[in-house]
Amino acid sequence: MSDINIIIKDRAGNIHKVLAPTDMAMNLMEIVRSYELAPEGTIGVCGGIAMCASCQCYINSNHSLPEAGDEEEAMLSEAFNVQENSRLGCQISITKELEGLSFELAPE
Amino acid sequence: MIKTDIIIIGAGPTGLFAVFEAGLLKLKCHLIDALPQAGGQCSEIYPKKPIYDIPGFPEILAGDLTRNLLEQCKQFEPGFTLGERAENITKDKNGIFTVITNKGTQHQAPVVAIAGGLGSFEPRKPMLENINFYEGKGVEYIIKDPEIYRDKRIVIAGGGDSALDWSIFLANIAKEVTLIHRRNEFRGALDSLEKVRELHKKNKITIITPAEITKLKGKEKIESLTVTKDKIETEIDIDHFIPLFGLSPKLGPIGNWDLEIEKNAIKVNTFDYQTSVPGVFAIGDINTYPGKLKLILCGFHEATLMCQSAYKIINPGKKHVFRYTTVSGVDGFDGTRKEAKKPVIQAINE
Numbered sequence: 001m002s003d004i005n006i007i008i009k010d011r012a013g014n015i016h017k018v019l020a021p022t023d024m025a026m027n028l029m030e031i032v033r034s035y036e037l038a039p040e041g042t043i044g045v046c047g048g049i050a051m052c053a054s055c056q057c058y059i060n061s062n063h064s065l066p067e068a069g070d071e072e073e074a075m076l077s078e079a080f081n082v083q084e085n086s087r088l089g090c091q092i093s094i095t096k097e098l099e100g101l102s103f104e105l106a107p108e
Numbered sequence: 109m110i111k112t113d114i115i116i117i118g119a120g121p122t123g124l125f126a127v128f129e130a131g132l133l134k135l136k137c138h139l140i141d142a143l144p145q146a147g148g149q150c151s152e153i154y155p156k157k158p159i160y161d162i163p164g165f166p167e168i169l170a171g172d173l174t175r176n177l178l179e180q181c182k183q184f185e186p187g188f189t190l191g192e193r194a195e196n197i198t199k200d201k202n203g204i205f206t207v208i209t210n211k212g213t214q215h216q217a218p219v220v221a222i223a224g225g226l227g228s229f230e231p232r233k234p235m236l237e238n239i240n241f242y243e244g245k246g247v248e249y250i251i252k253d254p255e256i257y258r259d260k261r262i263v264i265a266g267g268g269d270s271a272l273d274w275s276i277f278l279a280n281i282a283k284e285v286t287l288i289h290r291r292n293e294f295r296g297a298l299d300s301l302e303k304v305r306e307l308h309k310k311n312k313i314t315i316i317t318p319a320e321i322t323k324l325k326g327k328e329k330i331e332s333l334t335v336t337k338d339k340i341e342t343e344i345d346i347d348h349f350i351p352l353f354g355l356s357p358k359l360g361p362i363g364n365w366d367l368e369i370e371k372n373a374i375k376v377n378t379f380d381y382q383t384s385v386p387g388v389f390a391i392g393d394i395n396t397y398p399g400k401l402k403l404i405l406c407g408f409h410e411a412t413l414m415c416q417s418a419y420k421i422i423n424p425g426k427k428h429v430f431r432y433t434t435v436s437g438v439d440g441f442d443g444t445r446k447e448a449k450k451p452v453i454q455a456i457n458e
Binding site for chain 1: 149153154157226227232234235266267268289290291293295353354356357359371372373396
């Protein structure tokens with residue numbers, strides 16, 4: 001099995017424990033969409049190129065994540081509701097190191 | 109009043125290809141788009157990004173795809189209403205639709221094809237309590253007429269290209285230009301950054317970073333705003349506040365057109381991509397049906413099938429058969445004709 005466990009808090013505050021594959025080149029935004037935890041059209045609007053911030057999430061666990069690139073930094077500098085632990089879900093790939101990751105979706 | 113055969117709402121790739129397919133059936137199209145240029149997301153969000161899944165193009169930049177689609181449909185002379193958002197739709201007793209934009213432009217046709225992609229691109233508004241009150245009273249999200257800022261005190265907020273470019277442009281028109289950004293770093297073209305730096309040195313642009321605008325004040329129109337930097341609040345007297353935080357797509361008024369909506373998209377049948385309202389079709393990213401994929405190539409397919417039904421609505425009872433362009437050529441409305449070269453039949457050894 002190449003799945004990992006991820007905990008996602010949706011925008012309504014509900015908590016979902018989901019399995020995410022590590023071998024499908026998916027990212028956090030895509031996992032949210034694949035489990036339909038946010039309505040289509042409210043997440044991943046730009047398709048996942050760090051151009052819209054609709055997949056902004058707050059990372060609640062202490063996993064070491066790949067550093068945000070220039071495009072992600074720039075988008076987060078313009079987005080609203082940004083916190084210290086804000087990241088764009090589309091820029092974080094699912095890898096086995098993320099086992100147990102916990103994050104919540106930022107408001108729309 | 110603009111009259112045409114098919115009103116296409118949205119001038120992205122799907123809408124542009126629909127013009128071509130309609131043209132093959134001698135149907136004329138008029139496109140409406142909220143953005144000032146054709147191309148939709150391809151030209152607004154990612155013109156310089158490559159697309160790898162357009163059949164026949166191993167790699168093509170989104171901007172180039174738009175240019176090619178415009179070139180491909182040019183011979184069918186589409187009309188354009190750009191920079192206006194389709195606001196309202198009505199149907200008269202003869203089955204003719206009238207689509208009115210937010211600027212009052214009226215369009216009439218027996219068929220409407222909504223190719224609106226993600227919706228219309230609207231400016232992203234900063235979360236300030238009373239900002240709606242000041243819209244049109246000193247707060248503008250889009251600069252239409254720079255002259256209104258002549259000799260005025262302007263605050264621009266944002267850290268991207270449009271904030272930089274407009275700061276540069278207005279530095280020579282306005283009395284004062286203040287640029288406020290939440291971070292120290294701006295993101296933009298190198299020469300824009302350098303120009304802003306230069307204008308800042310000459311005291312033509314005041315830059316306040318990292319800072320946020322936290323309050324707006326004014327009785328009938330905006331008179332001042334509060335900037336918070338390092339937890340210290342400063343009030344600045346202004347005439348105009350221009351927040352430039354980019355655009356985000358919204359389904360917008362189409363959501364109120366009495367069409368069946370599911371998952372923020374318009375429900376269609378997969379026979380001809382007609383919506384719950386006969387004569388109104390939805391094609392491309394804006395529609396949904398079982399198995400839907402939001403892909404440009406699927407939009408092309410949907411546009412092609414939609415045109416066949418549009419023909420039947422526009423020309424009831426009139427016969428036509430589906431033909432290959434290679435066989436029949438393409439007759440443009442502009443008088444041009446494209447066709448395969450005919451072989452010459454001649455004896456060589458006489």
